[in-house]
Amino acid sequence: MTGHLTEEAMLRVLEGAADPSTRAHAMACTACSARVREAEEGLALAREGSDVPEPSPLYWESFRREVGERIAEEPASPASWRRFFGLASLVPVAAAAALLVAVIPWREVRPPAQDAGKLLPAWEALPSAVEDAGLVVLEGLAVGGSDLEAAAGCRGVVDCLEAMSDEESQDVALELRSALRVRS
Amino acid sequence: MNAPALGVTVLLHMDPDAAGPGGTLRLDEREAVEACRRGEREAFDLLVARHQRDVYRLCYRYVGNHEDAHDMAQEAFLKAYRGLKSFRGDSAFSTWLYRIAVNTCLNFRAARRPAAVAVPEELPDAGEAAGERLVRRERERQVRAAVERLPEKQRATLILKVYHELTHEEVARVLGSTVGTVKANLFHALANLRRGMAKTGGERA
Numbered sequence: 001m002t003g004h005l006t007e008e009a010m011l012r013v014l015e016g017a018a019d020p021s022t023r024a025h026a027m028a029c030t031a032c033s034a035r036v037r038e039a040e041e042g043l044a045l046a047r048e049g050s051d052v053p054e055p056s057p058l059y060w061e062s063f064r065r066e067v068g069e070r071i072a073e074e075p076a077s078p079a080s081w082r083r084f085f086g087l088a089s090l091v092p093v094a095a096a097a098a099l100l101v102a103v104i105p106w107r108e109v110r111p112p113a114q115d116a117g118k119l120l121p122a123w124e125a126l127p128s129a130v131e132d133a134g135l136v137v138l139e140g141l142a143v144g145g146s147d148l149e150a151a152a153g154c155r156g157v158v159d160c161l162e163a164m165s166d167e168e169s170q171d172v173a174l175e176l177r178s179a180l181r182v183r184s
Numbered sequence: 185m186n187a188p189a190l191g192v193t194v195l196l197h198m199d200p201d202a203a204g205p206g207g208t209l210r211l212d213e214r215e216a217v218e219a220c221r222r223g224e225r226e227a228f229d230l231l232v233a234r235h236q237r238d239v240y241r242l243c244y245r246y247v248g249n250h251e252d253a254h255d256m257a258q259e260a261f262l263k264a265y266r267g268l269k270s271f272r273g274d275s276a277f278s279t280w281l282y283r284i285a286v287n288t289c290l291n292f293r294a295a296r297r298p299a300a301v302a303v304p305e306e307l308p309d310a311g312e313a314a315g316e317r318l319v320r321r322e323r324e325r326q327v328r329a330a331v332e333r334l335p336e337k338q339r340a341t342l343i344l345k346v347y348h349e350l351t352h353e354e355v356a357r358v359l360g361s362t363v364g365t366v367k368a369n370l371f372h373a374l375a376n377l378r379r380g381m382a383k384t385g386g387e388r389a
Contacts, residue, residue, distance in 0.1 A: 007371035008364060014371075035375065042374030045381055046346045048320075049327025052244045060236055063254070067232045067261045071225050074265065 005032045014039050213277050220268050228265055235278055236261075238348065239285050245343050246289035248328065256292055260285035275357050282348070282358045286340055330380040337361075338373035345370050 005013070005025060012018040013026045013036050026032050213234070219227035239260055244253035263284050264271075271280050331339060337359065344355045345366075355366045 006368075008367040011367045011371045014374075038378050039371055039374040042376070042378035043346065045327055045377055046331065046342060046374065049324050049331060050347050051324055052241045053250070055240075055250065060233075063236050063240070063257070064229060064232050067236075067258060068226070068229055070258065070262055071228055071265050074225075074262075 004029060005035075010036050010039065014043065214273060217268060217271060217273070217277065220265065225265075228261075231264075231277065231281075232261055235281055238278070239281060242282060242285050242343065242348060243289055245331075245347060246286075247292065248332070252292070256289050257285070260288045263288065276354070279350075279354050279357050282344065282350075283360070286344075286358060290336070290340075326381065326384065327377075330377050330384065333380055334373055334376055338369050338376060341366055341369040342373040342377070 005022060009018065009022050010026065010032065013023060018026065026036050213231065216227045216230045220231075236257065240253055240257040243256035243260065244250070247253050247256055260281065264281050267284070271277070331342065334342065340359055341355055344350045344358055345352070350358065352363045352366050352370075355361075355370075356363045359366065361369075
């Protein structure tokens with residue numbers, strides 16, 4: 001063997017996993033054997049500092065309980081809202097969407113024409129509550145959701161919506177969009 | 185009589201200490217992960233029971249005191265719970281959890297670095313007998329301080345490999361590195377630890 005061993009090869013020697021020729025080199029080469037010995041002494045030192053004070057056995061019980069309590073405070077998991085907004089609850093959503101497409105003339109929900117050069121606050125571009133097609137969707141959703149409240153672990157549509165994280169809200173929005181797209 | 189389904193109730197009565205760190209994802213552990221994903225929060229208790237000691241010890245080795253180790257370990261479990269959706273089960277749950285714990289501790293250390301990284305000086309009490317126990321404690325303190333001074337990646341590699349007995353492959357997965365890099369880092373860590381101790385007079389006579 002020419003040259004010196006790599007760190008990886010020296011580590012194999014240290015771990016007793018080197019092949020015979022690598023071991024032979026490590027024994028014959030002064031530089032390599034010195035480096036292996038240095039790492040070996042480092043390993044022995046490391047083991048001397050390995051102790052971590054062991055907390056009392058009761059500590060682990062309280063640790064688990066504390067984690068459990070903190071997890072219980074977390075917002076409902078995606079699984080909960082999925083149960084709530086599952087396929088069954090999407091039926092009225094889809095029905096409402098179909099109703100919207102069939103009944104509401106496009107011009108009624110279209111935002112009023114604006115001067116292209118004039119910027120308005122976002123809310124001014126929205127239809128009034130009376131004309132808001134989204135309310136029809138939510139009404140349909142609430143009817144379908146009443147039977148599923150218990151399974152979802154929240155008291156109703158509003159509670160479930162309020163408990164959602166941003167990520168969950170985005171997921172719901174995607175599912176609603178997808179349902180509306182299928183029906184239209 | 186029909187065999188009971190492997191549900192959460194059964195899982196919680198299994199021996200939480202049965203699995204070692206870095207093992208493959210056991211069937212019951214996989215079931216617990218799946219149950220958590222379905223919204224059964226109590227299933228997470230099995231995972232906490234099984235891994236809390238290792239995670240705490242890992243955190244302790246990073247932060248050096250019980251209070252911070254407790255906080256970091258709690259934080260690591262909470263992050264794991266929140267991130268269960270992203271756990272694909274390609275590696276052991278413990279490997280994934282260790283990765284979260286290491287990152288949590290690194291962020292904590294980065295945030296508090298200006299305050300005090302050094303291990304507090306603890307002089308042996310002169311009133312006590314100068315027994316072997318005190319000498320050993322002092323020695324351990326010096327080693328921990330020397331480990332503390334290692335570069336971050338070498339330190340992480342040493343802690344996971346030597347103290348938590350993970351394989352090179354598992355360390356690589358935890359640290360998002362390659363096996364070759366892990367081996368090189370470990371070798372350098374050991375050599376640097378030896379040199380660091382020699383420099384501070386902690387060498388064995």
